[in-house]
Amino acid sequence: MNGTLLEAADGAVADGDAPFEAWMDSRCARVEQALRACLPAATTAPGRLHEAMAYATLGGGKRVRPLLAYGAGELVGAPRAAVDAVACAVELIHAYSLVHDDLPCMDDDVLRRGRPTVHVAYGEATAMLVGDALQALAFQALAGAARSIDDPARIGTMVERLAHAAGSLGMAGGQAIDLESVGAMLTRPELERMHRMKTGAMLRASVMLGVLCGPPSSPAGLESLERYAASIGLAFQVVDDVLDVASDTATLGKTAGKDSEQNKPTYVSVLGLEGARRHAAELLGTAHAALEGFGPAARRLRELADLIVARTT
Amino acid sequence: MNGTLLEAADGAVADGDAPFEAWMDSRCARVEQALRACLPAATTAPGRLHEAMAYATLGGGKRVRPLLAYGAGELVGAPRAAVDAVACAVELIHAYSLVHDDLPCMDDDVLRRGRPTVHVAYGEATAMLVGDALQALAFQALAGAARSIDDPARIGTMVERLAHAAGSLGMAGGQAIDLESVGAMLTRPELERMHRMKTGAMLRASVMLGVLCGPPSSPAGLESLERYAASIGLAFQVVDDVLDVASDTATLGKTAGKDSEQNKPTYVSVLGLEGARRHAAELLGTAHAALEGFGPAARRLRELADLIVARTT
Numbered sequence: 001m002n003g004t005l006l007e008a009a010d011g012a013v014a015d016g017d018a019p020f021e022a023w024m025d026s027r028c029a030r031v032e033q034a035l036r037a038c039l040p041a042a043t044t045a046p047g048r049l050h051e052a053m054a055y056a057t058l059g060g061g062k063r064v065r066p067l068l069a070y071g072a073g074e075l076v077g078a079p080r081a082a083v084d085a086v087a088c089a090v091e092l093i094h095a096y097s098l099v100h101d102d103l104p105c106m107d108d109d110v111l112r113r114g115r116p117t118v119h120v121a122y123g124e125a126t127a128m129l130v131g132d133a134l135q136a137l138a139f140q141a142l143a144g145a146a147r148s149i150d151d152p153a154r155i156g157t158m159v160e161r162l163a164h165a166a167g168s169l170g171m172a173g174g175q176a177i178d179l180e181s182v183g184a185m186l187t188r189p190e191l192e193r194m195h196r197m198k199t200g201a202m203l204r205a206s207v208m209l210g211v212l213c214g215p216p217s218s219p220a221g222l223e224s225l226e227r228y229a230a231s232i233g234l235a236f237q238v239v240d241d242v243l244d245v246a247s248d249t250a251t252l253g254k255t256a257g258k259d260s261e262q263n264k265p266t267y268v269s270v271l272g273l274e275g276a277r278r279h280a281a282e283l284l285g286t287a288h289a290a291l292e293g294f295g296p297a298a299r300r301l302r303e304l305a306d307l308i309v310a311r312t313t
Numbered sequence: 314m315n316g317t318l319l320e321a322a323d324g325a326v327a328d329g330d331a332p333f334e335a336w337m338d339s340r341c342a343r344v345e346q347a348l349r350a351c352l353p354a355a356t357t358a359p360g361r362l363h364e365a366m367a368y369a370t371l372g373g374g375k376r377v378r379p380l381l382a383y384g385a386g387e388l389v390g391a392p393r394a395a396v397d398a399v400a401c402a403v404e405l406i407h408a409y410s411l412v413h414d415d416l417p418c419m420d421d422d423v424l425r426r427g428r429p430t431v432h433v434a435y436g437e438a439t440a441m442l443v444g445d446a447l448q449a450l451a452f453q454a455l456a457g458a459a460r461s462i463d464d465p466a467r468i469g470t471m472v473e474r475l476a477h478a479a480g481s482l483g484m485a486g487g488q489a490i491d492l493e494s495v496g497a498m499l500t501r502p503e504l505e506r507m508h509r510m511k512t513g514a515m516l517r518a519s520v521m522l523g524v525l526c527g528p529p530s531s532p533a534g535l536e537s538l539e540r541y542a543a544s545i546g547l548a549f550q551v552v553d554d555v556l557d558v559a560s561d562t563a564t565l566g567k568t569a570g571k572d573s574e575q576n577k578p579t580y581v582s583v584l585g586l587e588g589a590r591r592h593a594a595e596l597l598g599t600a601h602a603a604l605e606g607f608g609p610a611a612r613r614l615r616e617l618a619d620l621i622v623a624r625t626t
Contacts, residue, residue, distance in 0.1 A: 040481055045490065046489040046493065048489065048493065049485070097445075100445060103441065105418075106438050125418050126489065128413055128416065128419065129481075129488055132410075132413060132479075133480045133485040136477075136481075137476065137481070142472070143470075143472035145469075146469025146470075147469070152466035153459065153466045153468070155456075155468055155469040155472070156456045156460070156468040157456075159468070159472050160457065163449045163453035163456065164453060166445075167446045168362055168363060168450070170449075172362070172442050172445045172446040172449065173362060176359040176361065176362040176442050177358065179438050179439075180361065
């Protein structure tokens with residue numbers, strides 16, 4: 001293709017040769033558009049709630065979860081509209097979790113993505129309802145994928161996967177363990193289990209839901225992708241812990257140094273700064289190894305793994 | 314059948330002739346069992362979160378939403394296991410909403426079903442996560458119905474319906490309007506819209522998700538059932554407002570008189586006590602009229618409508 005953009009059969013732009021930055025910009029624009037289409041307008045009652053839902057969701061964030069969904073969906077040749085629905089769903093779950101995590105009864109944070117957190121801007125009661133409504137909207141968006149996947153019966157499996165990743169055995173459960181661990185010394189396996197749930201489960205779901213939009217994959221292929229997803233899921237958290245220590249608030253767009261201040265166990269407190277950096281590099285190696293059988297089609301997933309480990313915010 | 318209980322093909326007990334009380338007891342036991350099966354054990358980490366999720370969900374409540382799902386599912390001959398999944402899902406959404414509504418930043422209530430509310434018993438952060446995890450579990454339970462309905466592709470429609478009823482255009486949105494209305498004078502249409510969202514949407518979804526578990530219904534049949542569900546949905550709230558004024562805390566198992574104390578608009582404040590009672594009776598009439606074409610098979614839905622209007626708690 002020599003970098004020329006070609007329209008694919010379903011209207012998607014085939015940009016397999018595009019530089020990673022261009023691919024990312026294009027997919028971030030796509031999920032932004034899909035999120036806008038899925039959020040109710042601020043002119044629809046209750047207007048203040050809808051305005052706050054948009055504030056929590058649009059115009060910011062690294063969109064790591066949607067990008068993973070796109071990378072995985074494109075690897076398996078999934079229909080564009082289905083992957084858009086998955087990208088929306090995983091980002092809406094992420095957005096809701098940030099709104100609730102920032103509340104005074106949780107992390108009590110006032111700054112997120114360089115702006116006041118939702119409860120600072122709209123009040124605590126609205127922030128609670130914003131999170132609740134965004135979670136419902138995530139499942140609504142995901143269910144919409146049924147209209148564009150080849151086997152609509154698979155939507156049950158996809159909803160179960162998202163719910164499991166978001167719930168008490170995934171993200172919400174990891175958050176509960178995190179809260180209980182303040183001031184505690186966790187062993188490395190305990191820390192790893194917490195992060196597999198708290199961050200890893202949703203990053204894995206982002207990859208696997210993208211894959212589930214496509215034609216059936218071989219069990220070996222699915223297993224490799226699960227291994228990839230699990231490795232980058234953990235790597236993401238290890239790097240988060242490193243950045244919390246090694247970066248500053250202005251760069252992060254959220255309050256830096258909070259973990260050690262709150263006496264939370266982190267990879268840095270367990271492994272040391274250099275040990276944590278080395279662990280991230282190992283996980284990156286595992287992720288790349290898991291993709292070996294996929295050839296050039298897995299290019300975006302490789303680039304995303306590199307990005308997750310090399311990021312500075 | 315002369316009151317004899319017969320085993321139906323799918324193992325369900327055919328108790329169409331049973332007294333209403335016996336039918337209710339049987340279905341409440343069934344949803345209790347289904348909820349127990351679907352909640353993670355308190356021995357599974359995070360144990361405290363799982364214990365609190367069970368505390369919020371089991372052993373109490375009127376189970377109005379599950380009963381509506383059973384009544385509707387049995388009317389259309391839906392598979393038992395699918396209706397169990399729907400019954401679980403709607404009750405889990407209801408349970409999560411109570412936990413979040415009771416939080417200090419919302420209604421700030423300490424008593425629910427005659428026991429301390431979840432945040433009083435387990436702390437605010439855990440209560441927040443309990444609600445978040447129960448919502449995810451509701452969608453997981455609903456998606457499980459795909460394994461027992463005849464057309465598993467319909468699960469997408471069902472998930473969209475539940476998400477819409479729970480989200481910003483349904484329950485969570487009604488709650489937001491409710492918060493904004495404290496101290497305001499709402500007109501009767503405004504009050505009605507708020508309640509159609511806040512309580513009505515989930516009661517309607519309970520009926521219609523039960524119906525969606527069965528074989529395809531005629532458009533006219535679906536429309537009648539929607540009318541039934543909308544009427545009892547509103548009637549439920551009108552009666553709630555009457556009871557808040559006319560009952561006491563010990564009888565209700567929750568704090569009585571809170572609405573007028575918080576200066577919230579209610580059907581009683583808009584229509585007066587007698588006017589509100591009359592309105593409930595009218596809505597009951599509409600509900601019965603909507604069921605006219607269904608004959609004896611709609612017996613349980615008729616009895617549930619009567620119960621909703623005649624209840625004292």
